[in-house]
Amino acid sequence: MEAYVVEILFGGFFALLLLGAPITVSLAGAAMVAFLVLGKNPIAFVQIAFTSVGSFPLMALPAFVLAGALMEAAGISKRLVDIAETLAGPITGGLGAATVLACLFFGAISGSGPATTAAVGMLMIPAMVNRKYERSYASAVTAASGGLGIIIPPSIPMVIFGISALGMAPPSDAVEKYGEFASLSIPKLFVAGVIPGFIMAAALLITNYMISNKRGYRGLTEKWSYGEIGQALRRGTWSVLAPVIILGGIYTGLFTPTESAIVAIFYTLFVGLVLHRELKFAAILNSLKTTTWITGRVLLILFAAVVFGRLLVEQRIPATIAESLLNLTDNVYLIWSLIIVFLLFVGMFMETLAAIMILVPVLLPVMYMMGADPTHVGIVVICTLSVGFQTPPLGENLFVASGIGGSTVEQIVARIHPFVLASTAAIFLIAFVPQLSLWLPQMLGY
Numbered sequence: 001m002e003a004y005v006v007e008i009l010f011g012g013f014f015a016l017l018l019l020g021a022p023i024t025v026s027l028a029g030a031a032m033v034a035f036l037v038l039g040k041n042p043i044a045f046v047q048i049a050f051t052s053v054g055s056f057p058l059m060a061l062p063a064f065v066l067a068g069a070l071m072e073a074a075g076i077s078k079r080l081v082d083i084a085e086t087l088a089g090p091i092t093g094g095l096g097a098a099t100v101l102a103c104l105f106f107g108a109i110s111g112s113g114p115a116t117t118a119a120v121g122m123l124m125i126p127a128m129v130n131r132k133y134e135r136s137y138a139s140a141v142t143a144a145s146g147g148l149g150i151i152i153p154p155s156i157p158m159v160i161f162g163i164s165a166l167g168m169a170p171p172s173d174a175v176e177k178y179g180e181f182a183s184l185s186i187p188k189l190f191v192a193g194v195i196p197g198f199i200m201a202a203a204l205l206i207t208n209y210m211i212s213n214k215r216g217y218r219g220l221t222e223k224w225s226y227g228e229i230g231q232a233l234r235r236g237t238w239s240v241l242a243p244v245i246i247l248g249g250i251y252t253g254l255f256t257p258t259e260s261a262i263v264a265i266f267y268t269l270f271v272g273l274v275l276h277r278e279l280k281f282a283a284i285l286n287s288l289k290t291t292t293w294i295t296g297r298v299l300l301i302l303f304a305a306v307v308f309g310r311l312l313v314e315q316r317i318p319a320t321i322a323e324s325l326l327n328l329t330d331n332v333y334l335i336w337s338l339i340i341v342f343l344l345f346v347g348m349f350m351e352t353l354a355a356i357m358i359l360v361p362v363l364l365p366v367m368y369m370m371g372a373d374p375t376h377v378g379i380v381v382i383c384t385l386s387v388g389f390q391t392p393p394l395g396e397n398l399f400v401a402s403g404i405g406g407s408t409v410e411q412i413v414a415r416i417h418p419f420v421l422a423s424t425a426a427i428f429l430i431a432f433v434p435q436l437s438l439w440l441p442q443m444l445g446y
Contacts, residue, residue, distance in 0.1 A: 004037070005034055005037070005038065005311065005315045005317075006315070006317055008030065008033055008034045008037060009030050009031065009034050009308065009311060009312070010030070011030075012026075012029060012030030012033055012034075013026050013027060013029075013030040013308075014026075016029050016030065023301060023350070023351060023354050024297075024300045024301050024303070024304050025304075027301070027304035027305055027307075027308050027354070027358070028303070028304035028307070030308065031045065031304060031307045031308045031311060032045060034311050035307075035311070038311075045307055048306060048307050048310055049303040049304070049306060049307055050303075059258045059261075060154070060159050060186075060257050060258040060260075060261045061156055061159055061160075061295060061298060062291055062292075062295040063258065063261030063262055063264070063265060064112075064154055064156055064159075064261045064264070065112065065115075065156070065290070065291045065294050065295060066265055066287060066288065066291040067261055067264035067265050067268055068112060068115050068119075069115070069286075069287035069290045069291060070265065070268040070269065070272065070279070070283075070284070070287050071106075071119075071242065071264075071268050072115075072118075072119045073272065073278075073279055073280070073283035073284070073286070073287055074268050074269075074271055074272025074276055074278055074279040075239075075272065075276045075278040075279075076238070076239040076242060076268065076271065076272075076276075077102075077106050077119040077120070077123075077239075078123060079232075079235055079236035079238075079239040080102055080105040080106055080236060080239050080240070081098070081102040081120060081123045081124060082232045082235065082236060083105070083229075083232045083233060083236045083239075083240065084098040084099075084101035084102040084105060085098040085102075085127075085220060085232075086225070086228050086229045086231075086232040087101060087229065088101065088219070088220060089219060089220060089221050089223065089224040089225070089229075090219035090220070090221050090223050090224060091209070091219050092209055092212050092213050092217065092218060092219060093208045093209055093211065093212020093213070093217045093218075093219075094217075094218070094219035094220040094221075095124065095127055095128045095131055095133065095138075095217075095220060096128065096133070096137075096138075096141045096208040096211075096212055096217065097205055097208055097209070098124065098220070099120060099124045099128070099138075099141050099142050099145050100141070100145045100148075100201055100204045100205050100208060101201075102120045102123075102124060102145075103116050103117075103120050103142075103145035103146055103148045103149065103201075104145075104148055104152060104197070104198075104201050105240075105243070106119055106120055106149065107148045107149040107150070107151065107152035107155075107197070108152050108153070108154075108242075108243035108246070108247065112149050112150065112156055112294075113146050113147050113148075113149045113150050113352070113386065113389040113396065113397055114146065114149075114389070114396045114397060114400050115149060116145075116146045116148065116149030117142055117143055117145075117146030117149070117389075117396075117397045117400045117401055118400050118404065120142060120145070120146070121139070121142040121143075121146070121400065121401055121404040121405065122404055124138070124142060125138045125139055125142055125401070125404055125405040128141075129405075131217075131220075132217075133217055134215075134415070135405055135406060135407050135411075136405075136407040136411035136412050136414065136415045137211070137215075137415045138405060139401040139402060139404070139405035139407045139411075139412045139415075140401070140412050140415035140416040140419065141204070141208055141419065142397075142401050142404075142405070143389070143390050143395075143397035143398050143400070143401040143412060143416060144204055144390050144397075144416055144419035144420070144423070145201075145204055146389060146390075146397040146400070146401075147200075147386035147387060147389045147390055147397065147423070148197060148200060148201055148204075148386070150352065150382060150385075150386050150389075151193055151196060151197040151200055151379075151382060151383055151386055152193065152194070152197040153189075153190035153191070153193045153194065153197075153247060153250075154190055154246060154247070154250070154257060154260065154261070155189075155190070155193060155382065156298075156353070157352055157353060157356055157382050157385065158186060158189040158190060158193060158378065158382060159186055159257065160298075160302075160353050160356050160357060161189065161356050161360060161378045161381065161382060162184065162185065162186035162189055162378070163186075164309070164356060164357055164360040164361070165184055165360050165364055165374055165378065166184060166185075168360070168361065168364055168365070170368045171365055171368055171369065173369065174368040174369050174371070177371070178371040181368065181373065181374065182373050182374070182375065182438075183446075184374040184375055184378070185446070186256075186257045187250050187251070187253075187256070187257055187446070188375050188441050188446040189375060189378050189379070190247070190250055190251075190257060191250075191251060191440050191441045191444055191446060192375050192376070192378075192379050192437045192438065192440065192441050193379055193382070193437075194440055195436050195437065195439070195440055196379050196383055196430045196436060196437055199426050199429065199430060199436065200383060200386070200423060200426050200427075200430075202426070203422040203423055203425060203426040204419055204422060204423070206422065207418050207419050207422040208419075210418075211418060238271045238275055238276070239271075242264065242267060242268070242271075245263065245264075245267060246260050246261075246263065246264050247260075249263060251444060298353055301351070301353060301354045301357065302353075302357060305354060305357030305358050306357065308357075308358060309357065309358060309360070309361040310361075312361050312362060317362070321362055321365075321366060325338070325366055330370075332370050332371075332372070333432060335366070335367075335370055336380070336428075336431045336432065337428070339363060339366075339367075339380075340380070340384050340424075340427055340428065340431060343355075343359075343381060343384040343385055344384060344387055344388070344391075344424065346359070346385070346388070347384065347385045347386075347387055347388020347389075347391060347394075348388055348391045348392065348394060348395075349394055350388075350394065351394065351396075352382075352385045352386070352388060352389070355385055355388075356381065356382075356385065359381070360381075363377070363381065364377060372434070373434060373437075373438055375437065375438065375441065376434045376437045376438055379430065379437040380427065380430055380431045380437075383423075383426075383427050383430055384427050386423075387420060387423050387424065387427070390416055390419065390420060390423075391420060392409065392413055395409070395413075398412050398413065398416070
């Protein structure tokens with residue numbers, strides 16, 4: 001029966017995708033057929049789906065999406081970009097470096113890859129073209145950097161990973177072999193993402209420097225102007241304080257990730273309406289529409305993916321995969337390599353949040369059997385799937401950058417592969433050295 005259910009679930013899922021059905025319909029359709037074949041009451045399908053959205057941490061999803069949209073409308077993102085430009089100064093490929101830094105800053109308040117690409121790209125792609133950067137390269141570095149939006153906390157995929165993994169206890173065999181595993185929480189994931197986020201950004205900065213040096217893309221200025229840096233920091237004081245307040249509140253335990261998202265909304269409204277006075281009523285309405293659309297789409301996928309994952313677990317499919325992998329090899333580095341390559345492939349075809357919800361029930365038991373910390377697993381999964389934003393055919397960041405910059409997706413893809421290779425190398429480093437993810441949470445007592 002187990003193999004039969006696997007064929008129904010995955011065969012039905014991919015068949016519906018090939019027919020052009022949305023991913024939500026593909027997941028739900030395959031799961032419903034499996035439910036009927038197993039003789040389960042279809043009402044249970046609806047009950048499981050409804051329960052999946054009843055968790056308190058999930059409230060952070062629409063709140064962070066709304067906060068990111070409001071911050072762009074309130075002028076916060078523009079001031080962060082100005083700071084990044086002055087800090088880049090005379091560095092070779094300075095505007096490309098400023099784009100990476102701006103995405104790093106904006107990722108700390110956005111939590112979304114496409115949102116980060118759009119907010120930064122609207123300002124930086126025209127600026128790079130004016131400085132004689134090739135248009136397709138300007139779009140490529142922006143699309144590649146936009147993936148940082150889901151690694152730098154707060155991150156929407158981290159919230160979804162936490163929700164998907166919190167109910168999964170380590171297998172008894174793994175506990176007998178390795179002892180009790182470290183706890184997993186969304187705040188801990190947020191803390192763990194900081195150093196890997198900077199490593200991923202450093203890989204992009206190095207790649208941009210090497211390409212810019214070869215192509216003759218010079219810095220913005222002859223030397224750093226401390227006066228201009230100071231002026232940009234003064235103008236952007238309230239913008240820089242946004243991630244400080246959000247992350248500082250989470251790390252100090254002052255409020256939960258869900259509460260921090262609400263704080264971010266009210267902070268943005270105060271800055272946009274009272275201090276910057278750039279936030280208009282029409283922009284607030286547009287931000288609410290954007291939030292409703294994105295949240296609704298994610299919740300529909302969550303409905304279907306939770307039921308899909310529940311069926312996998314009930315049929316012991318993750319346990320079977322874990323046993324098969326462990327029979328193949330017990331080398332943790334080889335298993336990490338196989339998982340990273342698999343996730344890179346999945347990221348090319350599947351939306352990040354859907355991939356997390358579907359794959360966590362399969363991958364986490366495998367890594368528990370290898371003694372891996374679930375927080376470290378979450379960071380590697382999210383870093384790897386972030387590359388999917390810049391790889392075709394799905395590559396959401398590619399389409400956003402294409403729409404803003406005017407280059408075709410094909411032209412951007414031709415320029416983005418060095419950034420994909422650099423990001424992949426950084427992911428292997430993060431996977432093979434767990435302390436890069438776990439040191440900071442340990443230092444802060446998580």
